[in-house]
Amino acid sequence: MKSYTALAFSIISEVFATVMLKMSVGFTVLFPAIGVIVGYALSFYCLSLCLKSMPLSLAYAIWSGVGTALTAFIGVLIWGELFNTMTLFGVILIIGGVVLLNSSHHEKAETRGQDPIPND
Template sequence: MNRYVALVIAIVSEVFGTNMLKMSDGFTNLLPSMGVIAGFGLSFYFLSISLKTLPLSIAYGIWSGVGTAITAMIGVFVWGDPFNMLIAIGLILIIGGVVLLNAPQKQKVASKMI
């Protein structure tokens, strides 16, 4: 399986599990509670698949950052969570951090001084 496909499935599963957590009402509703377990179980499984070939810092950064951003937007549009300029800036910074984690890194070569 492609490492990024596994990572996308992990993100979607995590977002699903988080929204089921909201719907579970403190684990008092059975079906959403089962959705939490299924969502996070699948999420961690597919995250572990992506970690076979992706560095931890990149995979976890993408998983947590993109998952947080999507969950925040679902919170605004579905759950009526507040949205203001500070939240928008925070989401932009999260997305920027994910982009920077994926930017090609140049390795510095130590030169000998004679």
């Protein structure tokens, strides 16, 4: 469970850093620029913690997929970016890919008689 907690903090930090990247206007605004550096540093640190007990492919798929989906929704909410059927379909495909990857890890571990993700 610790690995999923670290992954959640990693995703939140990454989304925060990405939002700050937009607000930094090319690193010309000081506080958002600092937020980018701190957010990505914290994100990668937390991601490295979760990789101690979670497969890389699964962790990265969840990290990038959820981060992308959240960033797209934040872009719509904060900056009024376009959200249409294609955007929704893309987010659904991302989430579906993460689910499929996760289920393939569970299936593979079950055929070997192992826990899919070791307990921390």
